[in-house]
Amino acid sequence: MNLIGTARRRAAIVGTGAVGSMAAWQLAERGLEVHAFDRWGVPHHRGASGGQTRRFAVISMGDPDLPPLVLRAERLWRRLEEATGRRLLEQTGGLILGPADSASVRRAVTSCESWGLAHRILDAPDLRQRFPQHAVEDADIAVQDPATGFLRPELAILAAVEQAATLGATVHHDTEILDIDVRSETVGLTYRSGADRPHNETFDAVVLAPGAWAATLLPDGLREAIGVTRLTARRLAQTWFAPDDLSLYGAERFPVFERVGMPDGASIYGFPSQDGATVKIGVKSRPHPEVADPALPDPHLTADHLAEIREVVARWLPGLNPRPVQTTVHVESYTEDGRPVVGLLPGAAHVAVAVGFSGGGFKYAPAVGDALGDLLAEGVTEAGIGQFTPGRSAKV
Structure with a gap:
């Protein structure tokens, strides 16, 4: 055609x-x-x-064939910015943190090596010195790259x-x-x-x-x-937290990150502060619930869910008050x-x-x-x- x-x-x-x-x-x-x-x-x-934000990363921990498509998208994001005068993509650099032997961390390293993506490996002492916002265990490493950042959706x-x-x-x-x-x-x-x-x-x-x-x-x-x-349609909850010291959470000191390899399949991702007051952190401690009618998702998080979020944030991001100051609910579509x-x-x-x-x-x-x-x-x-x-x- x-x-x-x-x-x-x-x-x-x-x-x-x-x-x-x-x-x-x-x-x-x-x-x-x-x-x-x-x-x-x-x-x-x-x-x-x-x-407010969506993560941009060329590194793929899931689909090994995805990086070229993301690189193609990066060029188009920049072309759209040029055409409209709107700033859409901020490449702050990024971290993928987790135990060195976790499958997700290994796939991140493989993705970088397979596609020739610029990166460096930080060990636990490096992480503690450079990124004190994160709780770091002795077995942790991080894949740091300059291309990761966030989009303004x-x-x-x-x-x-x-x-x-x-x-x-x-x-x-x-x-x-x-x-x-x-x-x-x-x-x-x-x-x-x-x-x-x-x-x-x-x-x-x-x-x-x-x-x-x-x-x-x-x-x-x-x-x-x-x-x-x-x-299926599933509900995504997003949460924002107040930091004890906001100066630690700007883009130059707190890049976009994802923590993987956590117990029970949990994960965390986060962004530098966008509003000069709060930090957006996503906590996946359970599967996103299905929604029968995407026009009418339940906007409330249960007390049990909020308790799980507080526990994860308190454990891994000790510089944030673990009680979210704002939550939003969105609906996404999932294939099997x-x-x-x-x-x-x-x-x-x-x-x-x-x-x-x-x-x-x-x-x-x-x-x-x-x-x-x-x-x-x-x-x-x-x-x-x-x-x-x-x-x-x-x-x-």
């Missing part, structure tokens, strides 16, 4: 979160007539991309949509998709804005990027064709194997899908948007997304 230079030029984007916003930008840049739809508006706090989505609009895209804020009808060569959408009557419109191509709403929005037959019949589903719908070259990023997709979202733009406009892409192919497994 080739949408450039033909009459087949109208493309719809269903969902303008992390990936949908980038796809809107990329398709508009390729000269297509883009219509981007979002139930809640752009940006909004209900999806997976809220909470809300501003990033806004920047991509702004750039798409500058290039001629139409953004349909507060517009609910009621039905998706995939036909042999077109796609019909039924949608409603506010209290208006439903509208029906036909497009030559569509990008399906509804985030956590994929499990409820996409028809059963479409989810089966994609291969995500067991896609933890990898997203990205590509063209089998047998339908005018339908692109990007779902199930399982909490880890924001950093390479521009590269996914770029790949979807390639696939719909040209039919092929050089981006390394082969491992995310729709329909790759009936168990996804």
Whole structure:
């Protein structure tokens, strides 16, 4: 399929979160007539991309083939910054801490060595001297690299949509998709804005990027064709803490970090202070709970969950008051194997899908948007997304 230079030029984007916003930008840049739809508006706090910061790291402890895609995304982040004048990516450097013999630390080192990523290894005495904010055990080491940092997710989505609009895209804020009808060569959408009557419109191509709403929005037959019949929406809680000495938690002294290899599979990640008052720390002490309706997640953390968070923060980050001063709740979509589903719908070259990023997709979202733009406009892409192919497994 080739949408450039033909009459087949109208493309719809269903969902303008992390990936949908980038796809809107990329398709508009390729000269297509883009219509981007979002139930809640752009940006909004209900999806997976809220909470002030998202970790950016080229090092991969999970997918050994991911670094080239992230490096591609890094170039696109910088291009989006240049186009919009918004500062989106701060590369503060980063740490991956944990026992030297933990599988995650070993995979981090392997990732650096395999892809030639600049890094250094810090032992426990080095860590205690240079990063006293962290409690360090004798068996701990850290992988330190200069490329890790953080993204500003809300501003990033806004920047991509702004750039798409500058290039001629139409953004349909507060517009609910009621039905998706995939036909042999077109796609019909039924949608409603506010209290208006439903509208029906036909497009030559569509990008399906509804985030956590994929499990409820996409028809059963479409989810089966994609291969995500067991896609689930899960709730993510984010927490902020007050430091005893704020001067220790700026970017120059407290880089983005992730602590791995903890008992019972727990992990911690964190960012330098953004507001000059608090520090955002993520604590995963239990699986993220499933959410039946992504529009209505429980905004409260249970007393037991808060107690677990306090215990972990007090143990590993002793310079923070372990009682969170702020919490937020967001909803993400997960596949069974933890990898997203990205590509063209089998047998339908005018339908692109990007779902199930399982909490880890924001950093390479521009590269996914770029790949979807390639696939719909040209039919092929050089981006390394082969491992995310729709329909790759009936168990996804």
